[in-house]
Amino acid sequence: xxxDKPATREQLGRTEWIAGAIETLADEGMAGMRVEALAxxxxxxxxxxxxxxxxxxxxxxxxxxxxKEGRIRDIDxxxxxxxxxxGNQLMLIIDVYSTNRNRKGISIELAVRDWARRDAQAHxxxxxxxxxxxxxxxxxxxxCGFTDQEAKSRSLLLYAYVFGQSLMAYDRYDPKIIDFKRWxxxxxxxxx
Numbered sequence: 001x002x003x004d005k006p007a008t009r010e011q012l013g014r015t016e017w018i019a020g021a022i023e024t025l026a027d028e029g030m031a032g033m034r035v036e037a038l039a040x041x042x043x044x045x046x047x048x049x050x051x052x053x054x055x056x057x058x059x060x061x062x063x064x065x066x067x068k069e070g071r072i073r074d075i076d077x078x079x080x081x082x083x084x085x086x087g088n089q090l091m092l093i094i095d096v097y098s099t100n101r102n103r104k105g106i107s108i109e110l111a112v113r114d115w116a117r118r119d120a121q122a123h124x125x126x127x128x129x130x131x132x133x134x135x136x137x138x139x140x141x142x143x144c145g146f147t148d149q150e151a152k153s154r155s156l157l158l159y160a161y162v163f164g165q166s167l168m169a170y171d172r173y174d175p176k177i178i179d180f181k182r183w184x185x186x187x188x189x190x191x192x
Contacts, residue, residue: 011048012042012044012048012052013052014052014053014062016042017038017042017048017049017052017053017059018059018062018063018066020038020041020042021033021038021059021062021063022063022066022067022108024037024038024041025063025108025111025112025115026104026107026108026111027107029111029114029115030111030114030115030118033056033059033060033063034056035049035056035059060119060121060122061121064112064121064122064125065125067108067112067125067129068125068128068129071129071132071133072129072132075129075132075133075136076136078092078093078096079093079136079137079139079140081140081143086140086141086143086144087140087144087189089140090137090140090141090144090158090188090189091185091186091189093137093158093162094158094161094162094185094188094189095185097162097163097166098161098162098165098166098181098185106166106167109163110167112125112126113126130159133159134152134155134156134159135155137151137154137155137158137159138151138152138155139151141154141155144189144191145191146191154188154189157188158188158189161184161188165181
């Protein structure tokens with residue numbers, strides 16, 4: 001039975017707009033982050049947008065800030081290790097990145113990085129996150145006894161591997177792919 005009451009629209013706050021923009025960025029790239037398109041996708045009016053944001057650039061800044069804060073939180077969580085467990089934590093980082101095939105997360109990461117290719121503000125945020133990421137693993141490698149220079153090289157190798165393999169479709173490459181990935185991880189982390 002149909003109700004005579006008109007459907008009420010849900011109120012969206014700034015946080016919901018940002019979350020919707022990030023989802024749209026992942027699905028459609030920057031082209032989908034037009035105010036009118038976002039409002040339609042979220043089922044609200046453009047007026048709702050301007051209640052929460054000064055302009056489109058204000059939304060872009062908020063999206064980048066939210067992405068950066070989320071990445072830094074994850075990096076801190078993934079790179080925290082108790083004394084003597086730094087090598088195990090490095091292996092865990094590789095394992096988390098190389099086994100978690102979170103397509104939405106990968107889509108967001110790729111969309112932000114694509115945005116950073118064309119926009120100075122996005123580029124600066126991505127560079128800040130990557131530098132933070134590399135520095136956290138560098139510290140773990142140093143705690144494992146590597147020189148600072150080797151720790152920097154291994155940090156770069158670690159992330160080149162985990163991001164590179166996350167973009168590949170290799171499931172049918174060989175039935176022993178798990179063994180290959182473990183071998184690679186051990187070579188990145190091992191002292192010799």
